Amino acid sequence: MQELLKPAGFFRVKSQRLRNLLALLERYDYDLDRLFSQKAPELRKTLLAVNGIGKETADSIVCYGAGYPVFVVDAYARRLAKRLQWQHHDAEYDLLRKSVEQSFNGVMEQLGELHGLIVVHCKEVCRKKPLCVQCVLKQPPLNCPFPRGESL
Ligand code: SF4
Structure with missing residues (x-):
């Protein structure tokens, strides 16, 4: 994974963060509908518990991925x-x-x-x-x- 990410920079950190995200998705059987079926505050909490996902990223996923009315502060x-x-x-x-x-x-x-x-x-x-x-x-x-x- 690090080799694939090398051109993007910070490849060690990014590859670990991608692994963390994949571990989260695995817990939901890679089923985004299942992940997004949580209410907005719980979904936000779930995402923020992943090392590498900050508030802006979490809210982007909650807003644009799950379709909840959340304002993204970027x-x-x-x-x-x-x-x-x-x-x-x-x-x-x-x-x-x-x-x-x-x-x-x-x-x-x-x-x-x-x-x-x-x-x-x-x-x-x-x-x-x-x-x-x-x-x-x-x-x-x-x-x-x-x-x-x-x-x-
Ligand atoms: S472009 Fe100028 S006038 Fe328009 S919002 Fe920005 S600072 Fe204000």
Whole structure:
């Protein structure tokens, strides 16, 4: 496995993490429907118990794999939250996640789409060096307060 992973770097660590993931899947007879049949909090706990799966990865699987309404806090979400000055934008992972989830109470199924849109927006417009000139978020209702030209 290490030979196959060599081009990706950190091959020793990655191969061990893949083994850990495979061990989890084996416990569920490689049946993703069985793994994903757990409720979101239990599934998250199951995934986080695997050495090598962190909160962002666990929530990505819970959201995009199992289809639960969970907000994934990645570097893009963090960057946009900071620039738009969302509540708890600087807080630790779970506080920001819960804060966004609570804000979307009632339309929870849109959290995956929201995260996807944030990723696209941050790749194309709200880059490290943001292209504010072409950004719709500087207009009402969001009125992005980020000082133009700075980078985070
Ligand atoms: S106005 Fe600039 S900083 Fe604000 S969201 Fe748009 S690109 Fe990002």
